[in-house]
Amino acid sequence: MxxxxxxxxxxxxxxxxxxxxxxxxxxxxxxxxxxxxxxxxxxxxxxxxxxxxxxxxxxxxxxxxxxxxxxxxxxxxPFARGIATDFDVYSAASVMAETARSITEAEPQSRTHFLLLVSAIRSLCNREHPPRLSLDAYLLRAMSVAGWAPSLLDCAQCGSPGPHRAFSAALGGAVCTNCRPSGAALPDTDALEHMAALLSGDWEKAEAADLHDQIDGSKMVSDWVSWHLERNIRSLRVLEST
The missing domain is CATH 2.40.50.140 (Nucleic acid-binding proteins)
Structure with a gap:
């Protein structure tokens, strides 16, 4: 035994x-x-x-x-007790759990992912930050730990110094005008700065971002996760449709 x-x-x-x-x-x-x-x-x-x-x-x-x-x-x-009482918090936690499962199902070592998820769920449970911002920060960090950190300043293809406006999940993040593929997202550069603040843990800057930049950032984070995991996170699609 x-x-x-x-x-x-x-x-x-x-x-x-x-x-x-x-x-x-x-x-x-x-x-x-x-x-x-x-x-x-x-x-x-x-x-x-x-x-x-x-x-x-x-x-x-x-x-x-x-x-x-x-x-x-x-x-x-007992994180569940504090999460289940709020729909937005529960939805964000569900996306975190599904993403963690997708990332770690083929990884025998999970200590870093475990600690990251526990920290994110605890933050949600304690209402430390708006649920969607907490979710986006977790997704960016979890993907970075898995080896898929996006370039959010310099061009992901040629290295040209940024900031750049275009963003392509397929090419690695921010891209310059010369490298920009057809169909690349064209958010305001403030949206990429907002994503960088979430990734680095600069919550003062992240929470002060314009709502439009937060929405654009969330869309790019979702595209980034779906592209690199090569699947849709079902709970994320449900969250975005509500």
């Missing part, structure tokens, strides 16, 4: 049979874990509510053939 214990944040859960649930947890040291939590949907379950999405937990699992088995769960921080 092989057991392990780790800290993790619950990203997702699916029903299994009449009383069980399959949970997806991003852990500090074991990467993305998918495990069966037996009997958690019964009213008398010892740890059913602890395995809801966005809960930060200390869990013990037994290694199984295809799915691990959750044997013990201790609650560390």
């Amino acid at each position: 092989h057991n392990y214990r780790d800290e993790g944040i619950v990203l997702q859960g699916h029903k299994l049979g009449e009383a069980d649930r399959i949970v997806t947890v991003l852990t500090r040291s074991h990467g993305l874990v998918r495990a069966v939590a037996k009997g958690v949907r019964r009213t008398k379950s010892r740890f059913g509510s602890r395995l809801e999405p966005f809960m930060l937990v200390d869990l013990q699992c037994h290694v199984g053939r295809s799915l691990d088995i959750v044997t013990q769960v201790e609650l560390v921080e």
Whole structure:
């Protein structure tokens, strides 16, 4: 028998049979874990509510053939309780969780992504910043940690000093007039400066940005994520359609 214990944040859960649930947890040291939590949907379950999405937990699992088995769960921080009461906050947290799952599903080492996600979810839970700004900051940082940091000043293709107005996810970010492809986004340069402020954690500048620049920035962040993950983040599309 092989057991392990780790800290993790619950990203997702699916029903299994009449009383069980399959949970997806991003852990500090074991990467993305998918495990069966037996009997958690019964009213008398010892740890059913602890395995809801966005809960930060200390869990013990037994290694199984295809799915691990959750044997013990201790609650560390109940983020779900503060997130579920606000639709915008819940929507942003859902996008964070889905993005984290997509980025880390093929990565055995997840410590940096885990710490980044916990920090972002905690910030959302505490209402430290507007939900969409918190989300955009997380997405930019998560993609950068994964190796896909956008160029937001100099031209991503030729290196020509910026700022430049055009932005192309396919070419790596900001692009000059000579490198600009057909169909590139043409936001105001202030929108790219807003994205740079989110990426660097300059919240005073990010929150002071014009609403139009914030909207343009969000659109470019969404395009950046979708391009490099080669898939649409479903919860992000739902958020943008509301």
